[in-house]
Amino acid sequence: MTGSVAIGPTDTKARATPLAMNKAVPRPRVNGRAIVMGLYLLFLMLPIYWLVNMSLKTNAEITSGLTLWPQDLTFDNYRTIFTDESWYSGYINSLTYVLINTVLSISFALPAAYAFSRYRFLGDKHLFFWLLTNRMAPPAVFALPFFNLYSAVGLFDTPWAVALAHCLFNVPLAVWILEGFMSGVPREIDETAAIDGYSFPRFFVKIFMPLIASGIGVAAFFCFMFSWVELLLARTLTSVNAKPIAATMTRTVSAAGMDWGLLAAAGVLTIVPGALVIWFVRNYIAKGFALGRV
């Protein structure tokens, strides 16, 4: 289905030259672009299709042979997840720390990004690189010390531990993205507002933030994304009360033997929040991926 969607009169040249085409013998034009795009999307969607397909089958059907669509359609796998607390609390835990992290990262990063985009100060370049290096540090390095640290301060197994730990890579990223967007706003606006008698906090909230609203949206999207997909730290810093869904998935399944259908259904449900978020920011995705620097 996805293959056919991308094919269409998208090439502006093809649309602009209908007369030239009528003169010659009408020959089916091969649209190379649509083919590349179609094949790529097909490649992306196949594994996801297979996951959805499996989530709607019974285990007997999955193990008995290969079927391209569920012969014996069942929603039992989803019903299990929505009724069993050990399952759905995983989703609530994950969403909790992701949201805390996003709010924390953005509110801390906003003033810092402003400072980086407007002023030069002692050690600014070094500080910026140091921040970025934390985005580059492998979480595997930090897993064990984090465990010690958060146990020591009594945050272990709370959403706050995971949210704070994820700040390590999300805050630098948010600063980087927001700095890019803020540098696109001319300085004259700051100066004019000051002359008009705006105090700095009022200027920042009333005038400046609306101007970079899309940047804030993009930064929030990235924080959401990286916090949602990360598992190593989230799993290390939680045991029972704040266990993320992705960890619930691996443990429960291996304990109960391989319940493929349930595993697939849980997998599908972890894709849903991401898909929703993408839909809301689809018009900013391209710019955001360039971190505001295009």
Added chain:
Amino acid sequence: MTKTVNNRAWFFVLPVFAIVAFSAILPLMTVVNYSVQDTFGNNQFFWNGIGWFQDLLDPSSQLGERFFDSLWRTLLFSAIILMIEVPLGIAVALAMPREGWTVALCLVLMALPLLIPWNVVGTIWQVFARGDIGLLGWVVNRLGIDYNYTGDPLDAWITIIVMDVWHWTSLVALLCYAGLKSIPDAYYQAARIDGASRWAVFRTIQLPKMRRVLLIAVLLRFMDSFMIYTEPFVLTGGGPGNATTFLSIDLVKLALGQFDLGKAAAMSLVYNLIILAICWVFYTIMTNVDAQRGRVEA
């Protein structure tokens, strides 16, 4: 844009500095602390000086051999990933439709793999590539190719690489697409008047305009592929044997599996320094490109 010098800007940066330092400097000091000590369990630690580092950097010792094996494996993986994903990403970005509702649809579908939790990515491919219940494994086996990613090292590598291409090519493509979108139409019109070929347009207009975003793409892809952990861990668990034990998998095995804190900490530090050095090179190139562009436009 010229910036004014104002050291009070530090007050704005202070909260970020504090929150990142809490999560970065304190744990880092713990790692440094462990790296110079040896432990026999029971929370008893003994001073070991730079012994672990000597072992680690000496390929003839047991620890050093293991470290260098994982390091080459990881570097090879990063190199292969970059060689596949960057050209493919550019091709996909060039193939994006120009306008209409298909643009949004393509963007959303392309971004989808990026927002799947990493262990679910591993699970998806674990299932998809299985010979008995997975579509890919089943089809490949039916074609008469003997394929089994849990038994054969080469198959395991291919599966992990295809998985990573599936997972991350969209990031490169979206970045390149953002770069392409910023090219004014006038450039293409001028090229058409000059009678430039498709290839010439790509070489002289599109590629230079994408250079900046490509650098970001290469930087992000290098960092993330060099510290890949979750996906191969779920898919192969580092096996068969040690064939897909990348540095971070090895590190976690050492630290949490064997509880060899001293060795693991020393390894963490060296690993971190390697990443730091490579990223510093990328970062310097990037800021230089920035500065050049600033001069040209000013």
